[in-house]
Amino acid sequence: MPTLNPRPTDYQIKITPEHEAVRQVARELAKKEIEAKVKEIEKNNSIPPEINKRLAEAGFFGITISEKHGGAGGDALMLALITEEISRVCPACSTILGGTFLVSEPLQTHATEEQKQRYLRPLAKGEKIGAHAMTEPAAGSDVAGIQTSAKPVGDKWTINGRKIFITNGDKADIFLVFARTQPPPSPDKRIQGITALIVEKGTEGFTVGGKINTIGLRGSQPSELIFNDAKVPKENILGHEGEGAYIALETYDRARIGVAAQGVGIAQAAYEQAAAYAANRKAFGNRLLEFQQIQFKLAEMAMNIHAARLLTYWAASLRDQGKEFVEAASMAKVFSTETAEKAALTAMMIHGGYGVSTEVPVERLLRDSQIIKTYEGTNDIQRLTIARKLIKELTG
Numbered sequence: 001m002p003t004l005n006p007r008p009t010d011y012q013i014k015i016t017p018e019h020e021a022v023r024q025v026a027r028e029l030a031k032k033e034i035e036a037k038v039k040e041i042e043k044n045n046s047i048p049p050e051i052n053k054r055l056a057e058a059g060f061f062g063i064t065i066s067e068k069h070g071g072a073g074g075d076a077l078m079l080a081l082i083t084e085e086i087s088r089v090c091p092a093c094s095t096i097l098g099g100t101f102l103v104s105e106p107l108q109t110h111a112t113e114e115q116k117q118r119y120l121r122p123l124a125k126g127e128k129i130g131a132h133a134m135t136e137p138a139a140g141s142d143v144a145g146i147q148t149s150a151k152p153v154g155d156k157w158t159i160n161g162r163k164i165f166i167t168n169g170d171k172a173d174i175f176l177v178f179a180r181t182q183p184p185p186s187p188d189k190r191i192q193g194i195t196a197l198i199v200e201k202g203t204e205g206f207t208v209g210g211k212i213n214t215i216g217l218r219g220s221q222p223s224e225l226i227f228n229d230a231k232v233p234k235e236n237i238l239g240h241e242g243e244g245a246y247i248a249l250e251t252y253d254r255a256r257i258g259v260a261a262q263g264v265g266i267a268q269a270a271y272e273q274a275a276a277y278a279a280n281r282k283a284f285g286n287r288l289l290e291f292q293q294i295q296f297k298l299a300e301m302a303m304n305i306h307a308a309r310l311l312t313y314w315a316a317s318l319r320d321q322g323k324e325f326v327e328a329a330s331m332a333k334v335f336s337t338e339t340a341e342k343a344a345l346t347a348m349m350i351h352g353g354y355g356v357s358t359e360v361p362v363e364r365l366l367r368d369s370q371i372i373k374t375y376e377g378t379n380d381i382q383r384l385t386i387a388r389k390l391i392k393e394l395t396g
């Protein structure tokens with residue numbers, strides 16, 4: 001994506017009536033099946049299983065999976081629209097889809113036909129939930145630093161190690177686990193020697209540990225996973241031995257569009273709540289909406305939200321057109337998640353004292369926004385990715 005000499009055609013966002021139809025279904029589902037449960041989800045820190053069921057019935061788990069493997073054969077923009085609409089109401093609920101996508105997407109790209117029938121099909125149908133296990137206590141951004149190992153013993157791989165912060169860890173049936181199977185060939189090739197392994201729930205030696213309580217996305221608290229001589233069949237390798245980190249990084253590039261869409265949904269919710277409050281609340285005999293400083297705040301929110309949405313749809317659309325999308329996805333992720341944070345803070349300010357009350361749902365948006373800035377590659381790491389591309393373009 002040239003920044004020095006961009007062409008207008010680089011900015012084509014292709015939206016069809018099918019995209020709008022999918023968005024409407026997601027909006028209605030969020031309204032009818034989720035909205036009334038959000039308070040309970042926050043209070044209990046748990047998402048009722050009926051919500052998974054509804055998301056599955058709507059076909060959302062398999063929206064980007066081929067029809068041959070139980071999905072809808074849709075595109076990245078459809079998934080972004082679904083994620084935005086669900087996140088507008090309950091960002092935590094969208095993580096069930098996002099966490100499963102982190103398994104189904106690499107399966108769709110790299111699995112054998114047998115693996116697709118056994119693992120991808122039930123994930124696409126939402127009959128099974130997926131969890132992607134890379135992060136460890138001592139390695140997050142630095143994927144190559146993972147210490148979990150897998151050793152060949154007979155016709156199995158024996159896995160040892162610990163993973164933390166794993167979304168869907170407590171709900172998943174199918175785990176994609178990254179483990180070092182060979183030492184790095186050299187210090188500058190640390191990314192090599194990591195292998196992706198499919199691990200089923202209930203595998204001997206594999207346990208799901210405690211949940212990690214995070215300030216936001218309540219109901220979707222990530223879990224710890226423990227592998228103590230856990231054995232999986234040799235054929236459970238995804239792709240080629242030693243190339244798992246490449247599979248993971250490619251997956252994050254794709255999934256990042258979904259995190260950007262979560263940001264748009266959160267920001268939109270913040271705007272709607274702030275605008276409604278400003279239209280009704282009176283101070284000094286005027287509605288808040290009549291004060292210019294409130295109008296400016298709303299105008300600022302609106303500008304940022306439209307820009308975040310355009311960046312997100314753009315990144316998705318580039319991917320769907322088979323064009324280079326990685327830099328756009330990083331930009332969309334940073335801009336949208338930071339727009340969500342700013343919009344949530346502004347909405348809190350507009351709500352005055354009620355903004356900091358836990359009885360009013362606006363403070364939740366600020367807590368949720370903090371998490372999306374972190375996962376799928378922190379925003380610092382995205383800035384690095386963007387800067388690397390710019391430097392490459394500048395230096396040829």
Ligand SMILES: Cc1cc2nc3c(=O)[nH]c(=O)nc-3n(C[C@H](O)[C@H](O)[C@H](O)COP(=O)(O)OP(=O)(O)OC[C@H]3O[C@@H](n4cnc5c(N)ncnc54)[C@H](O)[C@@H]3O)c2cc1C
Nearest residue numbers: 132133134135139140141165166167222375376377378380
């Ligand atoms: C709610 C939640 C859900 C998650 N779900 C999953 C999941 O499903 N699967 C999974 O594998 N992981 C998951 N994660 C982990 C997440 O991807 C990591 O937390 C994230 O990648 C950051 O890693 P870290 O926490 O180890 O921080 P670190 O990598 O230690 O980073 C700490 C700080 O240093 C900065 N930093 C690090 N390296 C650099 C650098 N080179 N240049 C500049 N700054 C740098 C970071 O931006 C950050 O501010 C989840 C995390 C959370 C909070």
